[in-house]
Amino acid sequence: MYRLTVVTKRYTRGKETVDALRGIDLTIADGDQLVIQGPTGGGKSTLLQMIGGLDRPSSGSVELDGVDLATTGEARLTRLRAEKIGIIFQSFNLIPTLTAQENVETALVPLGVKPAERRERAAKTLRSVGLGERLTHVPSEMSGGQQLGVPPGP
Ligand SMILES: Nc1ncnc2c1ncn2[C@@H]1O[C@H](COP(=O)(O)OP(=O)(O)O)[C@@H](O)[C@H]1O
Ligand SMILES: [Mg+2]
Structure with missing residues (x-):
């Protein structure tokens, strides 16, 4: 709290x-x-x-x-x-040359998570917000909502 x-x-x-x-x-x-x-x-x-x-x-x-x-x-x-702490910024703050999966992985680097586990956890998280098909896309290949990780509607 x-x-x-x-x-x-x-x-x-x-x-x-x-x-x-x-x-x-x-x-x-x-x-x-x-x-x-x-x-x-x-x-x-x-x-x-x-x-x-x-x-x-x-x-x-x-x-x-x-x-x-x-x-x-x-x-x-x-x-x-x-x-x-997790923050979704107004401006995306994504690294333009990294894929969606690699961008999510960067959050796990300071925690010392091993590369294989990083990849798995990033993929799982992206799948959970409906971005399972976008793991290898770079930010410019995704919509604004997708760059924020906003799940698509029902
Ligand atoms: N780094 C900064 N240096 C000087 N003034 C700032 C700085 N950041 C914000 N301010 C000022 O502080 C006030 C609050 O800003 P901010 O927290 O960004 O407001 P909000 O997000 O509610 O629009 C504003 O008057 C803004 O101009
Ligand atoms: Mg503001």
């Missing part, structure tokens, strides 16, 4: 400062599904970066299962991201 306590994020550009987050308190229990809604520039992406361990808050704590992502070391943070 997540427990965010008085999380703030201030961006500084020269003399200009932007308070993107001003004291967010938020608890997310295991199994919760949450939608964050708000105006453009309201801080949604900033909040997701804190929750995803991609950036650190200016103050406050972002605890994931008792570990504070705000202060934990970079090596441990990398490990936690690999083990516990």
